[in-house]
Amino acid sequence: MICCKECIDLLCDYFEGTLSPDTAASLEDHFKDCPPCVSFLETYRQTSDICRKTLSAVEIPEPVQIKLREFVKNHIQSP
Amino acid sequence: MPTQEEKEQDEILVREMKAGRMEAFDKIFELYQRKIYALSFNMTRNQMDAQDVTQEVLLTIYRKIDTFQGKSAFSSWVYRITLNATYMKLRTKKKEQYVSLDEGLPNFNHAGFQNEKVSDWSKSTDSLLFSNETKGVIEKAVALLPEKEKVVFMLRDVEGLSTEKVGDILDLTIPAVKSRLHRARLFLRKRLSNYFDEYKTRSSKK
Ligand SMILES: [Zn+2]
Numbered sequence: 412m413i414c415c416k417e418c419i420d421l422l423c424d425y426f427e428g429t430l431s432p433d434t435a436a437s438l439e440d441h442f443k444d445c446p447p448c449v450s451f452l453e454t455y456r457q458t459s460d461i462c463r464k465t466l467s468a469v470e471i472p473e474p475v476q477i478k479l480r481e482f483v484k485n486h487i488q489s490p
Numbered sequence: 491m492p493t494q495e496e497k498e499q500d501e502i503l504v505r506e507m508k509a510g511r512m513e514a515f516d517k518i519f520e521l522y523q524r525k526i527y528a529l530s531f532n533m534t535r536n537q538m539d540a541q542d543v544t545q546e547v548l549l550t551i552y553r554k555i556d557t558f559q560g561k562s563a564f565s566s567w568v569y570r571i572t573l574n575a576t577y578m579k580l581r582t583k584k585k586e587q588y589v590s591l592d593e594g595l596p597n598f599n600h601a602g603f604q605n606e607k608v609s610d611w612s613k614s615t616d617s618l619l620f621s622n623e624t625k626g627v628i629e630k631a632v633a634l635l636p637e638k639e640k641v642v643f644m645l646r647d648v649e650g651l652s653t654e655k656v657g658d659i660l661d662l663t664i665p666a667v668k669s670r671l672h673r674a675r676l677f678l679r680k681r682l683s684n685y686f687d688e689y690k691t692r693s694s695k696k
Binding site: 415446448467472475482488 | 512515516519523524527528531532537540541544545548549552595596598601602603604606607608609610611612613619620624625628629632643644647648649650653668669671672675676678679682683
């Protein structure tokens with residue numbers, strides 16, 4: 412059985428789906444007997460998810476949009 | 491992630507821009523301004539810096555479009571220009587105190603097994619996962635990431651680009667992208683875990 416440390420080292424590849432079927436199977440075997448690694452896996456995945464949802468919501472604020480349009484007009488469209 | 495269609499649209503726009511059609515630039519401006527701004531803002535967390543970077547990148551696209559060879563995707567080129575301009579901004583600032591990423595790993599015993607309880611906060615309610623306080627914790631933790639890890643995390647996990655695309659933009663091998671991504675995620679997970687554990691203790695005392 413692979414140990415927790417190996418398991419955690421492989422998490423990124425596991426989610427990318429790039430592990431060999433054998434390695435993926437031994438990882439899943441490990442998860443069956445190791446609640447701490449399951450918690451680790453779930454929180455690892457959730458970390459990506461909430462960071463994406465939190466940080467990808469960046470929109471250009473209205474005053475900046477106005478500045479950018481002005482900039483393009485003055486420096487690019489009619490330099 | 492850019493679809494084949496988006497890639498073809500970009501190629502047409504680039505060709506038209508090289509032929510001097512201003513409408514093509516306007517379209518590129520519409521398509522890319524938010525991407526440029528968001529990446530730069532997430533790297534600098536500063537509205538003024540992100541605005542400067544966006545202006546600079548738009549100007550570079552306009553002036554240097556003839557030097558764009560089309561060897562990699564146009565979007566990769568735009569991301570690269572954006573990152574270079576962002577790095578210049580960051581250079582002029584006081585160096586942040588970066589942390590050692592080793593702290594992202596749990597404690598193992600000599601056989602490599604975890605020897606402490608790992609709390610699973612992943613099924614917390616959305617009102618906790620997406621609270622303003624959690625957002626603050628995420629922003630602070632991301633700011634502590636060293637630049638190399640931060641940029642990979644932003645492109646792969648926040649922008650949602652593929653690992654291959656990130657490698658193309660940063661000129662890194664796939665294993666290098668994955669190892670940086672993994673270290674960033676481990677560090678952020680640890681920070682979030684500390685926060686959610688502390689949150690739980692705090693609310694149970696009420
Ligand atoms: Zn384990």
